[in-house]
Amino acid sequence: MAKQRRGGSPSRFEKILSGKRAELQKRIEQQRAQIAGAERDPDDEAAQAVWTVERELAMANLDRDTRTLAEVEAALRSIEMGSYGVCVRCAEPISDVRLHALPWTRFCLECASGNARSGPRQVHPEVVNSSVLQVALQARHRLK
Numbered sequence: 679m680a681k682q683r684r685g686g687s688p689s690r691f692e693k694i695l696s697g698k699r700a701e702l703q704k705r706i707e708q709q710r711a712q713i714a715g716a717e718r719d720p721d722d723e724a725a726q727a728v729w730t731v732e733r734e735l736a737m738a739n740l741d742r743d744t745r746t747l748a749e750v751e752a753a754l755r756s757i758e759m760g761s762y763g764v765c766v767r768c769a770e771p772i773s774d775v776r777l778h779a780l781p782w783t784r785f786c787l788e789c790a791s792g793n794a795r796s797g798p799r800q801v802h803p804e805v806v807n808s809s810v811l812q813v814a815l816q817a818r819h820r821l822k
């Protein structure tokens with residue numbers, strides 16, 4: 679029972695997704711380098727505190743980007759297999775508006791919001807990062 683896809687050409691999304699994959703791979707590489715670079719011997723406690731926070735921030739970003747990269751790669755595979763743009767949960771086509779906003783999504787809006795309601799409460803990663811960053815900046819400020 680093949681479903682007809684509404685509008686939107688998958689090849690256009692393939693281009694967007696390939697670009698996103700390249701961007702994520704580059705960022706992941708930079709974050710890995712940053713984490714490795716933090717493996718130094720801090721000679722005072724305050725400097726060590728800053729490094730710890732910066733390292734945690736880089737690790738949180740790395741974790742998030744690694745997960746997004748996996749989703750982007752799964753979306754690229756689904757384009758190859760011809761199943762792109764179809765919700766993996768209810769098998770309904772995902773709206774073009776949603777695909778433009780989140781090209782690697784695997785759920786239609788309805789299923790995604792249903793998931794969010796039943797799943798654990800999620801804090802937006804940007805919010806977490808900005809508060810971690812605040813701590814890092816305050817710690818750095820105290821050093822001066």
Ligand SMILES: [Zn+2]
Nearest residue numbers: 765768786789
């Ligand atoms: Zn759905």
